[in-house]
Amino acid sequence: MNKESNIEIILTEEPLSVEACQEFVSEANVGGIVHFIGTVRNETKGKKVTHLDFEAYKPMAISEMKKIALQALENYPIQKITLHHRLGKLNIGEIPVIIAVSSAHRVAAFDACQFAIDTLKETVPIWKKEYLEDGEVWVSATP
Amino acid sequence: MKVKVLCFGITKEILGGFEKEIELLEGDTVSALEAKLLADYPDFSKLTSLRIAVNEEYGNNDQILTERDEVVLIPPVSGG
Numbered sequence: 001m002n003k004e005s006n007i008e009i010i011l012t013e014e015p016l017s018v019e020a021c022q023e024f025v026s027e028a029n030v031g032g033i034v035h036f037i038g039t040v041r042n043e044t045k046g047k048k049v050t051h052l053d054f055e056a057y058k059p060m061a062i063s064e065m066k067k068i069a070l071q072a073l074e075n076y077p078i079q080k081i082t083l084h085h086r087l088g089k090l091n092i093g094e095i096p097v098i099i100a101v102s103s104a105h106r107v108a109a110f111d112a113c114q115f116a117i118d119t120l121k122e123t124v125p126i127w128k129k130e131y132l133e134d135g136e137v138w139v140s141a142t143p
Numbered sequence: 144m145k146v147k148v149l150c151f152g153i154t155k156e157i158l159g160g161f162e163k164e165i166e167l168l169e170g171d172t173v174s175a176l177e178a179k180l181l182a183d184y185p186d187f188s189k190l191t192s193l194r195i196a197v198n199e200e201y202g203n204n205d206q207i208l209t210e211r212d213e214v215v216l217i218p219p220v221s222g223g
Contacts, residue, residue: 038223054222057151057215060199061222085222097223102187125196125215126222127152139221141153142189 007069019101
C-alpha cells in the first residue's frame with residue numbers, strides 16, 4: 001500500500017473546503033469519516049476578538065503536517081487522512097484548519113483525528129496573532 | 144562566523160525584523176545561539192518556550208551550526 005497516496009497536506013491563503021477534505025478521504029471500503037473543523041471564535045479570555053492573522057514557516061509546516069499524517073496512518077487502523085491549514089487574515093467564523101480521517105470503523109477515525117489536531121497544535125510551525133479591541137497579541141507566546 | 148537567522152511570530156518583534164545575522168564562533172551549537180539571543184535580547188526570557196529549527200527540522204541543543212544552515216526561531220506555536 002502506498003502511504004503517500006493516503007495522505008494529503010494543504011497550506012493555503014485560500015478559504016478551506018470541508019467538501020474537498022471529505023472527497024479526498026472517501027473510499028468504497030470506508031465506514032465513517034470524522035472531520036475536525038477549527039473556527040475563529042469572537043472572544044478570548046473575556047476580550048472581544050476582531051480577527052486573526054496566521055503565518056507559517058511554510059516548508060517546515062508542510063513537512064511537520066506530513067509527519068503527523070504518516071504517524072496517524074502508522075498508529076491507527078485508518079484509511080486516509082488529510083490536513084488543511086489556512087494562512088493570512090481570518091474573520092470570526094472562518095475556518096483556519098480542517099482535519100478529515102476515514103476508516104472502516106468509527107473509533108479509529110475519532111482517535112486519529114484527535115491525535116492529529118493535538119499534535120498539530122504542538123509541533124507545526126504556524127503562529128496566530130489575535131487582534132482585540134484594545135490591541136494585538138501573539139497567541140501562547142508568553143505565559 | 145555570521146549565521147543568518149529567520150524569525151517568525153513574536154521573535155520578529157523581539158529582533159526587529161524577519162531576518163537577522165548573528166555573530167557566532169566556529170563550533171557554536173544551538174544552545175550557544177540561544178544563550179547569545181537571551182543575552183542580547185532579554186525579551187526572549189519572557190517567552191513560554193523557544194525552539195530553534197535547523198534546515199527545516201527541530202534542532203538539538205548540541206547540534207553545531209554553520210554559516211550554510213538555515214536557522215529559524217520557533218516561539219510557541221499556535222496553529223489550528
